[in-house]
Amino acid sequence: MYWEKEKECMARDDLEQLQLERLQATLYRVATHVPFYRKKFKELQIDPDGFRSLDELQNLPFTTKNDLRRNYPYGLFAVPLRDVVRVHSSSGTTGTATVVGYTKNDIKTWSNMTARVLTAAGVGKDDVVQIAFGYGLFTGGFGLHYGAERVGASVIPISSGNTKRQIQIMQDFRTTALVCTPSYGLLLADTMLEMDININALNLRFGLFGGEPWSEGMREEIQNKLHIQATDNYGLSEVMGPGVAGECPERNGLHINEDHFLIEIINPDTLEPVKPGETGEVVITTLTKEAFPVIRYRTRDLTRIIEKPCPCGRTLRRMERVLGRTDDMLIIKGVNVYPMQIEAVLFDIEGTEPHYQIVVEREGRLDKITVLVEVVEEIFFDQMKKQRHLVDHIKKRLASELGIGIDVKLVEEKTLERFEGKAKRVLDKRKL
Ligand code: DLL
Numbered sequence: 001m002y003w004e005k006e007k008e009c010m011a012r013d014d015l016e017q018l019q020l021e022r023l024q025a026t027l028y029r030v031a032t033h034v035p036f037y038r039k040k041f042k043e044l045q046i047d048p049d050g051f052r053s054l055d056e057l058q059n060l061p062f063t064t065k066n067d068l069r070r071n072y073p074y075g076l077f078a079v080p081l082r083d084v085v086r087v088h089s090s091s092g093t094t095g096t097a098t099v100v101g102y103t104k105n106d107i108k109t110w111s112n113m114t115a116r117v118l119t120a121a122g123v124g125k126d127d128v129v130q131i132a133f134g135y136g137l138f139t140g141g142f143g144l145h146y147g148a149e150r151v152g153a154s155v156i157p158i159s160s161g162n163t164k165r166q167i168q169i170m171q172d173f174r175t176t177a178l179v180c181t182p183s184y185g186l187l188l189a190d191t192m193l194e195m196d197i198n199i200n201a202l203n204l205r206f207g208l209f210g211g212e213p214w215s216e217g218m219r220e221e222i223q224n225k226l227h228i229q230a231t232d233n234y235g236l237s238e239v240m241g242p243g244v245a246g247e248c249p250e251r252n253g254l255h256i257n258e259d260h261f262l263i264e265i266i267n268p269d270t271l272e273p274v275k276p277g278e279t280g281e282v283v284i285t286t287l288t289k290e291a292f293p294v295i296r297y298r299t300r301d302l303t304r305i306i307e308k309p310c311p312c313g314r315t316l317r318r319m320e321r322v323l324g325r326t327d328d329m330l331i332i333k334g335v336n337v338y339p340m341q342i343e344a345v346l347f348d349i350e351g352t353e354p355h356y357q358i359v360v361e362r363e364g365r366l367d368k369i370t371v372l373v374e375v376v377e378e379i380f381f382d383q384m385k386k387q388r389h390l391v392d393h394i395k396k397r398l399a400s401e402l403g404i405g406i407d408v409k410l411v412e413e414k415t416l417e418r419f420e421g422k423a424k425r426v427l428d429k430r431k432l
Pocket of ligand 1: 209212237238241
């Protein structure tokens with residue numbers, strides 16, 4: 001039920017005291033060992049020894065992805081390489097890659113964090129865990145692998161891809177828990193249904209999905225197709241990898257491992273904290289990282305904090321599922337649109353398949369979005385009237401949800417690209 005009950009159910013006061021002590025140690029660590037922070041603290045006249053209350057957090061400088069890039073590869077490490085036992089890196093598809101490092105102790109902490117996430121999702125010693133996240137520089141595979149070993153489960157480190165083999169192994173090795181991105185979970189489910197595999201004959205009970213945003217509708221789709229309980233888990237390589245937050249059996253928000261990560265939600269424009277419960281950008285300060293501590297890292301992820309206590313007994317606050325990223329936001333006719341809002345509408349409409357792509361183009365000075373939606377075969381082939389009706393229906397729903405008109409095009413089943421890792425939902429032709 002819990003992995004570290006004394007931490008996960010800690011009294012708030014005790015937790016805040018622990019956070020403060022750990023923050024003080026982290027500030028001391030970066031001021032002493034990382035020239036980037038030493039310089040910033042000096043400029044802002046911050047005395048790391050004089051830090052007395054968590055309320056002073058707002059005086060500290062932010063760290064951005066660009067700061068990480070500028071210090072590529074090892075510039076922000078707070079320990080000599082001799083003490084680093086592992087390095088991960090982000091793919092760098094949107095610019096120079098960023099590199100993060102872990103000491104032996106960091107790996108231990110990380111395993112505990114993903115062990116918490118796995119335990120909260122229901123995984124234990126008796127489970128057979130198939131990890132279909134990529135192993136390698138991406139943190140998904142290794143991060144959850146170590147946690148699953150730590151809880152004592154039997155781990156199948158299959159990595160991502162090779163879908164037919166995944167299915168074979170799932171059947172033969174009697175996998176009980178599947179760990180991957182939600183889009184790959186769906187691809188596995190669809191492939192099994194196509195192969196006429198009897199889902200009830202599988203041993204699968206849990207799916208732990210993370211690494212990309214997904215909607216409640218997508219969760220239902222995966223659960224219905226695979227007959228499992230699907231939970232969401234969140235993390236990012238810059239602060240550790242998976243294991244920052246995860247859902248419990250209530251599946252109503254993700255418990256943040258606040259004894260290791262200090263979370264703020266800010267307005268990305270004013271950089272001020274939002275009011276409690278409002279949506280904004282997640283900013284994370286690591287509290288226990290040794291090799292790669294970060295102060296107020298701007299994640300660009302958007303969500304809100306759920307202040308209400310969770311019936312599961314954990315006192316660690318919950319964040320709502322991530323709505324999207326500030327850099328995924330499309331501004332169409334002055335309205336802010338997130339791909340996840342579109343997904344949520346599509347999943348609610350009968351006759352559409354859970355596969356879609358959002359195409360953004362520029363017409364004159366205005367951006368225009370077209371949503372390509374796969375539809376079931378009957379609709380696609382013969383009935384023009386039904387097609388028109390469906391297009392109108394989707395358009396209406398999108399317009400009422402988003403407040404602007406969006407074009408919709410129906411496409412044949414299985415024509416849109418499928419993904420083994422993180423899905424790419426937006427095709428931005430403005431940048432091509
Ligand atoms: O994706 C770490 C991870 C791996 C988390 C496996 C969970 C499971 P990065 O490649 O650095 O690390 O990408 C981090 O992915 O800032 C979010 O935008 C997005 N993301 C991760 N988990 C979720 C989630 C890993 N559950 C970036 N919901 C983050 C929505 C997510 N977005």
